[in-house]
Amino acid sequence: MVALNLTALMDILSNLLFFLLAAYAAQATEVEDKSELRLPVSTSQVRLQLQLTISITKTAIQVADVQVARVSKGLLTDPVDEEGRIPALYAKLTSIKGNRSQSAPDPEASGILLLADQDTDSDVVTKVLKTAGYAGS
Amino acid sequence: MARQIPLHGPAHDFAKLTRELRDIKQHYPKSDTVILTPETGVKYEVLVHTMDAAREYEAKQGNTMRSIGLFPTVVVSTVVK
Numbered sequence: 642m643v644a645l646n647l648t649a650l651m652d653i654l655s656n657l658l659f660f661l662l663a664a665y666a667a668q669a670t671e672v673e674d675k676s677e678l679r680l681p682v683s684t685s686q687v688r689l690q691l692q693l694t695i696s697i698t699k700t701a702i703q704v705a706d707v708q709v710a711r712v713s714k715g716l717l718t719d720p721v722d723e724e725g726r727i728p729a730l731y732a733k734l735t736s737i738k739g740n741r742s743q744s745a746p747d748p749e750a751s752g753i754l755l756l757a758d759q760d761t762d763s764d765v766v767t768k769v770l771k772t773a774g775y776a777g778s
Numbered sequence: 779m780a781r782q783i784p785l786h787g788p789a790h791d792f793a794k795l796t797r798e799l800r801d802i803k804q805h806y807p808k809s810d811t812v813i814l815t816p817e818t819g820v821k822y823e824v825l826v827h828t829m830d831a832a833r834e835y836e837a838k839q840g841n842t843m844r845s846i847g848l849f850p851t852v853v854v855s856t857v858v859k
Contacts, residue, residue: 683826683830697822697827759822760822761820762822763818764818765822
């Protein structure tokens with residue numbers, strides 16, 4: 642009977658574990674590549690934190706990949722309310738905020754990660770930020 | 779305090795913006811906040827480059843290049859008409 646030499650196998654497994662952990666850490670801050678979203682280049686070295694993502698693509702505003710408003714040629718096509726908020730975005734954010742505070746109150750979970758197409762009009766960006774501010778995100 | 783930085787060709791002159799902000803930082807060294815009030819029509823890309831220009835600059839100290847902080851905290855606001 643031939644004895645199985647486990648030393649070499651353990652060595653291989655240790656190496657695999659290292660690469661798996663490294664890949665997982667890289668995925669944590671990876672931004673999904675979308676054809677509708679070309680991010681501008683920035684020199685910022687700030688690490689991204691995983692939190693609620695609002696994306697402003699060429700055609701829509703999305704909260705966690707769910708469309709809440711439409712965008713065309715960099716401008717918002719849906720109307721805003723009298724406070725200057727985007728109603729559907731405000732409703733979505735307040736709903737998420739309510740669910741989060743009920744399930745697991747975590748002060749570090751507040752805040753949003755805003756991804757916007759480089760050609761987005763700054764007017765849309767400020768409206769999204771304003772709406773998020775009103776919603777307490 | 780109001781200073782205008784004209785376009786450099788078709789693009790914004792972000793290098794000059796950083797130089798101007800370095801000058802202002804010398805007068806207000808404890809301040810780290812800049813308020814951005816973009817006009818409608820300004821693209822998000824320009825906002826990001828403006829924030830980059832306002833955040834820090836590279837300076838040679840000895841034999842190495844170091845990043846010196848300017849105004850890393852940004853408040854995006856709208857013009858009230």
